[in-house]
Amino acid sequence: MSKKSNKENASKMEDVETPKDLELKEKELTEEKASNTPEEENKVLSELVKGLEERVLRAQAEVENIRKISQKEILKSRIFSAESITKDLLTPIDNLYRSLEHSENGIPSSLIELVLNDISKALSNQNIEEIDPLGEKFNPNFHEALSVKEDKNQEPEEILEVLQKGYKIQDRIIRPALVIVNKV
DSSP: OOHHHHHHHHHHHHHSOOHHHHHHHHHHHHHHHHTSOHHHHHHHHHHHHHHHHHHHHHHHHHHHHHHHHHHHHHHHHHHTTTHHHHHHHHHHHHHHHHHHHTOSSSSOHHHHHHHHHHHHHHHHHTTEEEEOOTTSBOOTTTEEEEEEEOOTTSOTTBEEEEEEOEEEETTEEEEOEEEEEEOO
16 A cells, blocks of 8 residues: 555544544533533534434444355355365275275275265265376475476476375365476
8 A cells, every 4th residue: 555545544544433432422412412502402413413323334334244254254164164074084085096906806896986986976065176186287286296206208397196186175275186296
């Protein structure tokens, strides 16, 4: 802000009457009313009414602001309510992916895939997105680099391997993807 607008804001703040100021004004006006003519009394009363109207308008504005803030907070809590359950589900999901990779002789892979699909559907129903950045450029906001490899066939800072998928709710990262990045 410029100095001029700061001065204007400061002068506006000085002009604003607080509830205490209004109460003092009311007392003064009441005391003056006893010794004034009817015209002066009307003037005093109109000033009093204006002050009270202003107080009512301010109170209404305050209530409206509180209502808007509380609505935003409720929306945030709804959006991010699934975060704790998601954190608890991430380790079993990772273990299922690992077992799927090594399930040549044990559990049928179709069963593991079925369980993973069900869990993935449950997460997507809660607006939780998977971060699987294979082949993308490294972004420290969504990825965590565990190591670096050099591959001249790939672009610099391209993700070569995803060791663990990440998850997010809208723009909020629950867990970054653990990746191996191509050396610059």
